[in-house]
Amino acid sequence: MLLRSVLRRAILLSETNTVMAKNFVIIYADDLGFGDLACYGASGIPTPNLDRMAAEGLRFTNSYATAATCTPSRYSLLTGSYPWRNPGAKILAGDAPMIITEDEPTLPRILARAGYRSAVVGKWHIGLGEGAIDWNADIRPTPLDVGFDESFIMAATNDRVPCVYVDGRRVANLDPSDPLEVRYAKENPFSEVPTGRTHPELLTTWHSDSQHWDAIVNGVGRIGFCRGGKSAQWDDETMAEVFLERAKGFISRSKEQPFFLYYALHQPHVPRIPSPRFRGATALGPRGDVIAELDWCVGQLLEHLRAEGLDEDTLVIFSSDNGPILDDGYADQARELCGCHRPSGPLRGGKYSVFDGGARVPMILRAPGLAPAGQESAALFSHADLPTSLAVLAGIAPEQAACVDGVDMSAVLTGQDEVGRESLVTEGIGARTVLRHGTWIYIPPHPGPARFADKDTESGFSPEPQLYDLTTDIGQRENLASYCPARVQSLAEELAAIQADTHHAYPHS
Template sequence: MRAPNVIVILADDLGYGDLGCDGGTIIQTPNLDRMAAEGVRLTDFYASANVCTPSRAGLLTGQYAIRHGLAHEVLQPADVKGLPPEAVTIPKVLGPAYASALIGKWHLGHVAPHWPPTRYGFDAFLGLPYSHDMTPLALYQADGAGPLIEEPVDFARLTERFFAETVAFAEANRDRPFFILLALTAPHVPLVPNPDDTSGSAAGLYGEVVEEIDRNVGRLLRRLGELGLDDDTLVAFTSDNGPWFEGSSGPFRDRKGGAAWEGGYRVPFIARQPGTLPAGTVSAALASNLDLLPTFAAMAGVELPSDVEFDGRDLSGVLLRGKPSPHEEIVLFNNAKVAAVRTERWKYVVRTYYRTYDLNLARYGYPLLFDLARDPGETYGVGSLHPEVALDMQARVARAAARYEPLATAFAPHVAPASAVDHPD
């Protein structure tokens, strides 16, 4: 039996509430809604960070970014650090049997030895070194053999170009398994709609770029069918974090960059593979983008390296058979600090922001316990009503902090001065 092809479509700053299948009503997403109806939708899926660089590091490696020195904020054009070249990544795990490509945004280091992405197991790369609101900016191509090719960026046609390159790579490798990470730049600002798409959107420019993504998802799925690859290809759709200036967090609190709240981490997730994944499945199983690496390895029949401690878990049982989550808890980080822990029912928040201050709520005797089953918007702390739960969650936070936070000392990240942390005026 052929190992599955895998295409991950990663939107940039797309909110949980932007898709119709997740409750959105303003932006029209018929193709993604149909993809959900034909596959599996996870309602409790988390990005592994609330901003771009650490979330992408988590997705690609199956490990929290703190293990790689990338937990602090977002890489800027002047930065020289990046994902360590020895990091185990999805294409490295899938191995040479898979043709692999990164198409779109990288944002895990743009100076050698962290550049180009072909150093991390990808056979081909076409895309941007970092976010398209940063400068200097160019589009690059690399195949691991020839020189790095640079060309100007046509912002209005980036989404179209990235989907076209995805189709071309699938066509070129139709006779062998392939893995494609299609890392879109939309709907991150600046918002530059394709001039050929003139239908407009009730959600303005943001809606236009999301609806262009949706149209291209439809075209991609149709083309996979025409190539006879539909049943052999697992297509997953998600976002790197919650929405930024525009977009909807759905019923959840806050948005991108929020220290601990659901709106910054809870993101859409849809997976579709006709004949393999059961159509029309909706699951509330706890899951994270850390889980993609071990899940794809399991579905490809590949053993994980025994000398690497992965934070993600294999979701194949959830996707294929509707099994419960392999997670007892999900840990949420704000930079290199544990900000919250989520279990199936409960959420315990220990960090948030007041203005620009990163507040350690425990310092003020005010950690917050939320019952997400009754209060998904995290509006009422109920620790006084459930003291035994609060104690259990407090212990979970302490264990997570003891396990992960010391790892940050192995690196030298930029941190806020002590006088600006935990001291509101």
């Protein structure tokens, strides 16, 4: 143990005395809100493992995904580029092409310069292939073509077809005699295959909108149509354990060299189908149960790091791709059973929204010897900063780790900088942008309804500019735009300048 400690301290100091880390793990939840964890004030859902992680690390209160929806925020997490710079960075279908270009910097590509081995396990949703995908042959490009050495993923989301795991370049467990076909269309192209629209009696989970009644997989209506590939279809109830075991396996195989693991959880995205062991774990119904399951997954992964003797050498970050949503397509009583639980905490809005609850998310960092334990950081931080910041902590020079919009916030991650960014940009659905500058939030005029009727949630869209001071109005209830026209103009000009700066942006067709 003494030798391990001495070696670790040697690794943590470069020639310039910059604090460094050996391994990195990003655990990324799906649709988890600012107020969903006990360590962020929740009382209805037990999250002991994440609470312990917070007690042993840094808990951030001003951490932002770049978007209030999944594909855009995940694109930024890996590339360090704001999603609105890439027209393809929108909520993708399950058969959409890859939106990361061949020469675009990504976190695994940058870390490879320092000898890191990288893997992604879990939700991908950044596209596969270059067009029409043959799911029965090798798929190119996949995560293996954007810097990852190992990849075990779902192509998109658990409510979209194909409902299969993609292991490297191939669909796992696929029977060649039962080829898989996938289509996204208005009408079912496979007339002999029943759907939720035509055969609702086959559904065991009922939909609450007009999207989730296409292909039926495991009694659940999904978005999109498919035929064949029965042997490859996943089991929703075992998905958490399947992804967890693959993540643990990568850690065990890679422990002799620096590694980066992107562990992309599927919880609490719909359909919310927990393992039987977590069914009824909370009084909040399936949504609460899958968050309890999520917490267990985090605990199991942290325990595996300890068992492998790596917990002292590994920087672990937990966060979410966007804010919460209760009704996102299935009638699972998330709203009815929510009670006093507030998924967004004190924030207004959630998934899809331009209000702060859409992109402001929990973030916890555990890094023994690098970051202080049991402390809170109010530093302003964007997930687009993670590629450059982690690369610097790996000993890579900042100029070699540069991304389009992400900046070096390594001092924030180690608790040395309590301020962070001066400003950052987020977006609601449809690339509707928002600027946060200091404690001010500026929302430009955006067309669209004030509420999403089918989701029963606020969009935040308004034909008038919106200005909020989070110092006195964290819930964004008082629009100060008409009282502060000079500030509105200044922030509008700042946002326009950021959007006009394409000098270093990567072209996307």
